[in-house]
Amino acid sequence: MDTITHTLFGLSLYGSIQKDKVDRRTKMAYLFTSVGASQIPDSDVISQLWDTEGLYQMWHRGITHSVFLTPIWALLFYVLCMFFFKVKDKRLFFLGWLAVVIHNTSDLFNAWGTGYLEPFSQTRITFGTIPIIDFVFWVIIGSAYFLSKKTTILKKPYYFRAAWFLIVLHVSLQSVQGYYYYQKYNQDYEQIALSAGFIPTTFQVITKQEGIVTIFQDGIFQRKEIQYVLESKENADLDYLFSKSPKAKTLYQWSPFVVIIDDDKQLGIYDPRFYRNGQSFLYEYITY
Known part of the structure; x- marks a missing residue:
């Protein structure tokens, strides 16, 4: 808190x-x-x-x-x-x-x-x-x-x-x-995390399946809605990232699961539970 x-x-x-x-x-x-x-x-x-x-x-x-x-x-x-x-x-x-x-x-x-x-x-x-x-x-x-x-x-x-x-x-x-929503999504996804909304009874349900992270908005008084679909580059060389950025290794250990970014500009990871408006404030990366 x-x-x-x-x-x-x-x-x-x-x-x-x-x-x-x-x-x-x-x-x-x-x-x-x-x-x-x-x-x-x-x-x-x-x-x-x-x-x-x-x-x-x-x-x-x-x-x-x-x-x-x-x-x-x-x-x-x-x-x-x-x-x-x-x-x-x-x-x-x-x-x-x-x-x-x-x-x-x-x-x-x-x-x-x-x-x-x-x-x-x-x-x-x-x-x-x-x-x-x-x-x-x-x-x-x-x-x-x-x-x-x-x-x-x-x-x-x-x-x-x-x-x-x-x-x-x-x-x-x-x-x-929260337990109900966890069990509801647990049948269809490999990994699940919850993040409660500021309005009681609302939740973000963050799921991961084969490198695809989907963030749902769900709750008693609202319909299930997909907010974001994120692709995680699961084949990226995280050992190289960790050797250059110790904070990235710590974040990887700390988070239930992460989204991996690997493109021509940067290699990094972020925690999707804190993803808002196109970015997560828990994000560690290195540039190429």
């Missing part, structure tokens, strides 16, 4: 906590942990500063997003709260753990995916059933905030807990639909 959504998740966690009987320092520790732990896996962006081998595509959302690292992040925030706020509350550990698990797990559902099982598996797990920026989350959390402003402090957490219920329901419904 995007940074704003992860921040909103953290604020919603903080809002769902009953805080009428805790002091100011403890409240600050809860807020710091809720928001900070909701963001900490994305600290891997700084790895761009020392990436000299074109590996950032695998590093981002890699080990920092591993489910096995989540208790380590939680322990970090527990220790930071003891140091900065002088608060020693075991609930801070579990709050931080929950925040990181929500971050890492929510990232599984969009097309970018995560290294959820690193270091035991380098596979990027992605379901593609939620867009990277999902405005439904924003509306749900925003509504909970405005409704909670009109009630007593004792009742405020219930609005945010209701918001979490609706968020889980939204993700579940989208995922059930």
Whole structure:
């Protein structure tokens, strides 16, 4: 998910906590942990500063997003709260753990995916059933905030807990639909990937069969429609490309499948899940 959504998740966690009987320092520790732990896996962006081998595509959302690292992040925030706020509350550990698990797990559902099982598996797990920026989350959390402003402090957490219920329901419904479309196309194509649209219930279904990549638009309330048909040059010399462009090799490992370009001008690959208006923003190539 995007940074704003992860921040909103953290604020919603903080809002769902009953805080009428805790002091100011403890409240600050809860807020710091809720928001900070909701963001900490994305600290891997700084790895761009020392990436000299074109590996950032695998590093981002890699080990920092591993489910096995989540208790380590939680322990970090527990220790930071003891140091900065002088608060020693075991609930801070579990709050931080929950925040990181929500971050890492929510990232599984969009097309970018995560290294959820690193270091035991380098596979990027992605379901593609939620867009990277999902405005439904924003509306749900925003509504909970405005409704909670009109009630007593004792009742405020219930609005945010209701918001979490609706968020889980939204993700579940989208995922059930995504599973349906995956199975629907799986019978006719060798490879399939999903990319959820910004409008709920709409999906791009990206398929590959014998070097032909077809991108469909499909959904409950719309007819199946072919958006793009792309030809992949499967016989191109990718070893030569990888020797000249390490980023291309990383992209090849990272993507579920790629489209290969090989003409008189360039040799390259791109991820068709991010193909819009004649190009993909995940594209690596060399020129002849």
